[in-house]
Amino acid sequence: MSLQRRLMLYLAVCAPLVWALAFAFSLDRTRHEVDELFDTELIRLARQLQASVASPSVAQAPPPVRPSRDAGSADLRDLAVAVWDAQGRLLANDREGAQLRRLPAASGFVEDTIGGERWRVYYLQAADSSRQVAAGQKAAERDEVVSGLVLSQLVPWLLMLPVLLAAMAWGVRRALSPLNTLSRQLAQRRADDLAPLPARSVPAELRPLVTAMDGLFSRISELLARERRFTADAAHELRTPIAFLRMQWDVLRQLQGPQRQLAEAKFEGGLDRLERLVTQLLTLSRADAADAARLTTEVDWRAAVEQVVNDVLPLLRRRRIELACEWPPADRPALPLLGDTEWVAALLRNLVDNAARYAPQGSTVTLRMQRGSIEVENEAPGAAPETLSQLGARFTRPAGQQESGSGLGVSIARRIAEVHGLALEYDSEAPGRVRAVLRHR
Template identity: 60%
Template structure:
């Protein structure tokens, strides 16, 4: 069901209920006002009768002559009014034709609701100061009801007559109010699959602005994701082409080799190429996982000792082959190392890449130090200071310094930086003592404008 139809049904269901409540309130208030008006008239009538009473009236029964039927009585209906007077003994002294049915109540004063000939009446009793007589003035209740319903009908009938116009106005108003949603739908339906431009919401209603802002934010995330995927695909296609070409060439050499020495040399080169290809694929998969990770997964308190143990174990084979010693320093007792909430696997990948890079680029026979501190983590290796150009190029994908003997893919720093940014950290490279390179993992510093 459309939103427009739903709103119309709600309005059509609620409007009669509201009108019914309004009618009931109107009837109640009208009855109150009419009763107040006619009760005042009854009081006035009873007092006028009492004021005109003379002691001589108690000597004999008198009857007020009914009004002549030939005289114009105006808009009033005298049959709905009744007057009667009784003496001390309860004898009717004065009454009109309708007043003969009024009941005698010796000790009654004020208004009483009674029944005469099966009809509801409202009667007002007035005692004389000396108790010589009792005056009663009454009126039929149905007369008051007629006035009440006539007043209410005079208000309801015009509303019922304009009801079709009101429904048309409501339908137009609902359709007009929902027009921004239709425009948004038309805009989205007319877009192509690659059109992720932000939606304009300058003139949008206040209720739609949060939705439009959320959709624009979603478009930005999708655009960022697609951009990363396109960049990753392009980089993968470019970087995988070279090792595959090398492997193909070495395989041709193996097939055409004429001696065992030549074949062994080609096989060694193929093994090195396969290792480089394996590391490249592994690093690219790690980069893809790091870029696909979200902050929703960073809900674990990082325990650094098992992570450091795993990283040292993973880098031990390369360190032994190059004769490099791995060392680790921890904070003083009672002080934890870099308290952090995050993803244990990603932080293991980050630390492994930093230590692996330090082992690969450090001079053979040197020491790589992993310093776990309370506010940051440092990985330091000797190897000479880096130039400003080299420092600026760190983190660029598939870029490695020239003259490296160890294989690599040029993705380690990029992976580390992506994982650090995901955890609110940053990786900073600088010179340590002038003849070493130090990578520091610390919380991102907010620079003042």
């Protein structure tokens, strides 16, 4: 169901309910005011009648008072008055007064049934108890007045109901027109149009939605830009090892003997490089898509370091590098962190791998697990500041490197560190040392 139909349904249901409550309240107040008005008239009539009776001693009741012919629209059958003396003799009455019952102990208003009809009668006792006056009125008369007053207000409202519903429908459509306009704008957009929506022209209630959508468009735009950059870089970087392997394969098919063995070794090295490049590309792609909001588990640094040692052990043996791992005291755990242990292991593996590849053969790489930071240090010659500033640029490697690589290790490490709220810094202040430092931002 659309929002417009839902609003119209709510209004169509709620409006009659509100009117019913208003009608009940109006009926109650009208009845109260009518009762108050007629009760006041009955009291005044009873007092005037008591004052007009000159002598309480009358042998027999006078004839009933007959109304004049010119009575207008009045219905005197709905009113009745009567006067009795202390002995219960009827002193005075009108045409309907003979129906009233004398209640010697009554004083004030009494609800009574006379001739099958409800009456409201006011009894007034004289100060010396010599006379009792009664003034009564049919309840139907009051009900007629109440219904007439209420219906005179209700009928115009009922007649105006279609007009009111049409006005509400028009108002709902006008109120929802900005939402419909926004929907049309989004429906007419091209798939690659991620420009922000105009927030000034929308109502205040829709601005949070427009702001959230603009944020979504911005994140999608950044994601698409990363994907395009990743695709272009991957295509560019994969072209070289594939061309190298094709050339080595052509050479390998034509060689025999020792030369063939050398070509096979180069071909195998090319396959290793291609495998490493593809692995790093996949890791980088996953790191770009990582979500920091899902990292809610305490990182197990010992498990991560154990995995790193197993992964880089072949490289350490080939280059005769010794890996030294320094841990803080048992009561001071290393760098408390919420994250993914597998991702953290990939981060450390890239740092240790780079440190081992670019350290002199037979040297030492040190991994320091500290309370406030983690450091990876090798014994490589100090690097220039401009070289350190370029670390982390994708597919960028310092000139003069003998070890194979694709220039993605530091990029992967920086991205994983960023997702975990860590800062990765490089320095070469110590002579003959290059150090990578991880710490909280």
